[in-house]
Amino acid sequence: MITVRGLTKRYGDRIAVDGLTMDVAAGRVTGFLGPNGAGKSTTMRMILGLDRPTAGAALIGGRAYRDLRHPLREVGALLDARAVHPGRSARRHLLAMAASNGVPARRVGEVLAAVGLEAVAGRRAGTFSLGMSQRLGIAGALLGDPGVLLFDEPVNGLDPDGVLWVRRLMRSLAAEGRTVFVSSHLMSEMQLTADRLVVIGRGRLLADAPVAEVIAGSSRNAVRVRGPHAGELAARLAARLGPEGARVRPGDGGALLVSGVTAEQVGTAAHAAGLPLFELTSVQASLEEAYMELTGSSVEYDAAGPVAEGTGR
Numbered sequence: 001m002i003t004v005r006g007l008t009k010r011y012g013d014r015i016a017v018d019g020l021t022m023d024v025a026a027g028r029v030t031g032f033l034g035p036n037g038a039g040k041s042t043t044m045r046m047i048l049g050l051d052r053p054t055a056g057a058a059l060i061g062g063r064a065y066r067d068l069r070h071p072l073r074e075v076g077a078l079l080d081a082r083a084v085h086p087g088r089s090a091r092r093h094l095l096a097m098a099a100s101n102g103v104p105a106r107r108v109g110e111v112l113a114a115v116g117l118e119a120v121a122g123r124r125a126g127t128f129s130l131g132m133s134q135r136l137g138i139a140g141a142l143l144g145d146p147g148v149l150l151f152d153e154p155v156n157g158l159d160p161d162g163v164l165w166v167r168r169l170m171r172s173l174a175a176e177g178r179t180v181f182v183s184s185h186l187m188s189e190m191q192l193t194a195d196r197l198v199v200i201g202r203g204r205l206l207a208d209a210p211v212a213e214v215i216a217g218s219s220r221n222a223v224r225v226r227g228p229h230a231g232e233l234a235a236r237l238a239a240r241l242g243p244e245g246a247r248v249r250p251g252d253g254g255a256l257l258v259s260g261v262t263a264e265q266v267g268t269a270a271h272a273a274g275l276p277l278f279e280l281t282s283v284q285a286s287l288e289e290a291y292m293e294l295t296g297s298s299v300e301y302d303a304a305g306p307v308a309e310g311t312g313r
């Protein structure tokens with residue numbers, strides 16, 4: 001369990017994390033989302049005692065990182081996969097980590113096997129591809145068999161096989177009762193991997209809820225309805241369902257997308273108006289759509305639009 005209370009980090013006059021409060025529970029995968037510069041890495045660094053909070057606290061199992069007796073055996077982390085001595089072999093790197101943390105050397109072989117790096121364990125880490133480095137970083141996180149795991153963008157650079165492997169690994173670690181806290185920019189992947197999401201923007205909490213609840217909050221959830229008299233249907237639906245309850249917008253193929261209501265309400269309204277329907281379908285928003293809405297005003301590094309060809313920019 002990770003407990004964060006009023007966690008704040010300032011860099012000069014810049015506020016990177018702004019009064020963040022959340023609980024990251026054991027036994028599930030919690031996805032940590034937010035635009036570039038939102039404060040995800042800074043939050044993780046503070047949880048891991050690598051950055052000192054300006055205010056507030058981050059606790060692992062009720063204690064600050066610096067008070068953990070055997071940190072690596074209580075919390076494992078992958079923050080920066082490239083932060084490995086390039087001249088050291090993968091095995092030597094892990095042996096050094098194990099030795100300095102009171103972890104038995106036999107664990108090195110176990111974690112190398114678990115991440116699929118046994119065959120290249122003698123190679124210098126500096127020659128590793130990004131995907132191999134990510135696996136080595138994950139091996140390091142697993143080394144002390146900890147109950148709490150933090151992964152900062154673990155699928156970055158992995159091929160589809162690797163992405164699937166990470167997803168299964170995260171799910172199995174959570175199923176074993178561990179706390180798994182993972183940041184990512186890949187919404188489709190998070191939708192498949194996470195049970196719960198914490199979304200931040202400009203250092204502030206925007207959402208902390210189960211994945212399904214975050215998606216349910218999107219205005220992109222809609223009922224797709226199609227009939228021979230689309231214009232009249234739209235007017236009748238708006239009138240009957242009320243301007244507050246329903247929002248009607250055009251969909252493709254002459255259909256209408258009605259949000260804020262159920263398919264049952266739309267069907268009943270169409271029936272009451274005597275209008276035939278050819279289609280009535282519930283359309284669920286994607287996590288990406290829900291996320292875009294949530295973070296819309298929190299995006300710091302927003303492009304103005306596509307760069308036109310031939311403008312020399």
Ligand SMILES: Nc1ncnc2c1ncn2[C@@H]1O[C@H](COP(=O)(O)OP(=O)(O)OP(=O)(O)O)[C@@H](O)[C@H]1O
Pocket residue numbers: 011014015016034035036037038039040041042043
């Ligand atoms: N050491 C530092 N000194 C000054 N500012 C910093 C430092 N570390 C982070 N920041 C700033 O704090 C803010 C949060 O950065 P952070 O790296 O935590 O965001 P993030 O959500 O992890 O972003 P990304 O998705 O791009 O990795 C950014 O504005 C960043 O520029």
